[in-house]
Amino acid sequence: MTWNQQIVKKNNKALVLQLIMEKEPISRADISQVSGLHKATVSSLVNELLQEELIYESGPGASSGGRRPVILHFNKVTGYAIGLDIGVNYVRSVMTDLKGNIVNERNEIVKETPYPAILHLVQSMIQSLMDEMPASRYGIVGIGVGVPGIINKEGSVLLAPNLHWKNIDLKKDLEEMFHVPVIIENEANAGAFGEQQFGAGQDFKNIIYISAGIGIGVGIILNMELYQGSNGFSGEMGHMIIDMNGKKCSCGSNGCWEAYASEHALLEMTENEDSLESLIQRADDGDEKAKALFEKIGYYLGFGINNIINTFNPDQVIIGNRLAMAKEWIQDPIRQTVENHTLAFHQQEVQLEFSHLKNYSTALGVSAFVVENFIKEEAKMA
Known part of the structure; x- marks a missing residue:
């Protein structure tokens, strides 16, 4: 031949x-x-x-x-993929079949994020999932990890300000531990891909996914393709300036969107409140102060979303990650801000939605990247 x-x-x-x-x-x-x-x-x-x-x-x-x-x-059970979402205050891991169905998972709350400690936790979570993996021909076909930071095309974490990581070679470390292909991706990109494959974005071509957690990241899908920019650094819109003389941000700049509209910004405004979950519980119980805090965050999220809609003219904007759990109190101020500030001809077109995958968008997205990579490699074995 x-x-x-x-x-x-x-x-x-x-x-x-x-x-x-x-x-x-x-x-x-x-x-x-x-x-x-x-x-x-x-x-x-x-x-x-x-x-x-x-x-x-x-x-x-x-x-x-x-x-x-x-x-x-x-044959969706001929192998399995592992997807991890490393957040500032949590690590979530899932094992999926080759169709993206979750067959097992592990979740841990974390207080500190020094790299050695997180690497040790990630290693034990992966090993635990592998120990319980059903028998299959291909076993673990790969590991995917979503990280809130700037990732180059070689899979190195150049900067993850909210984790306090710089120049971390997570891909190399995990490949040496587990001897399977490893994909490292920005968590918002992975979240966008997860929603496109399995969630709210399945019927749309141009999607903006907003990962609103301790920080804010944005995943951009244009004409069904993930847009990553020339070096893979696109989507750092949490660091667009919305107030020139504004609050200090973890990136070192002032007035960044995430300094006003993130989970971190929300918790900074509370009085001795230590978690998003407890604030949600208070709002659920009718606490007007808690509701007012969510409303303020919703307005700030809306200002950034307004800029994004005016820039990209997307079919759909999806709000995901942890702040999406507060949908009941943030969706109206977001919509109101967008209606008041976004150019009218954009408003008629864009669909504003919350994640269908809840807190699993990123983990399922990196798992789907792993499966896609495996299928491509196997199909080449002609």
């Missing part, structure tokens, strides 16, 4: 696998029709995928006149 033939075969195999993943249950004849590939080519590639246990057959489907076709399915 020539080099060109090998490339064509790999591409065709990837196409067949993608069609089965997206359109299952599906027959060989349907794959041939949709893809335009010859029936014999489809049959040969399907046989390879069956041998590799990436797909499986089930009983005959409905007949359209001739012999009833054998139906093909994607």
Whole structure:
């Protein structure tokens, strides 16, 4: 087989696998029709995928006149992915099958974030999930980690101001520990991808995902593709200036959006309040002071969202991460601010939503990156 033939075969195999993943249950004849590939080519590639246990057959489907076709399915339990979301006050980890269904998880609240301590915690969480993993052909196909900071294309954490991390090679450390592929991604990018794949963004092409936690990050999906900028540093909109002479931010600048609209900003405004959860409980119980604090945060979130809508003209803005838990009290001031300040022709188009995945957007997003990478690599094995 020539080099060109090998490339064509790999591409065709990837196409067949993608069609089965997206359109299952599906027959060989349907794959041939949709893809335009010859029936014999489809049959040969399907046989390879069956041998590799990436797909499986089930009983005959409905007949359209001739012999009833054998139906093909994607084998979502032939391997598993691990996704982690490292926050300033929590670490969340999930194990998913290859379709993104959570089969196990671990969650820890953290008070301090020095890198050695977080690395040790991450290692023990991953090991714990692996110890309980169901038997499968491929086992753990990879590990994905979402970090609130600036990540380069090589997977190094250049700066995570709210974690107090600088020049951290998390990818290398985890690959040396577990000997599987590791993907490190900005947590807001991962959250955007998670919502696009499994959550609120499934029906939209241009999505802005706002990760509102201790800090604020933004994930940008343009025309169905994650936009990462020339070096992978896009989306640091928590650090756009909304007050030139404003409050000091963890990044070293003054007047950043996240200094006014984040969970950290909310907790700074409280009197001896130590958690978002307790504030939500107070608001639930009818405490007017707590409701007023959420309203203030909602207005500040709205100002930043206004700037983002005017800049990107997206189909949808999704608010996620921990502040989304306060949806009941922040959504009206956000909408009111957007209505009062966003250019009118944007307002008619944009859908403002809260995360459907709750606090799982980032963990599921990095897990989906891992699966996508595994599927690409396996499809190349022609």
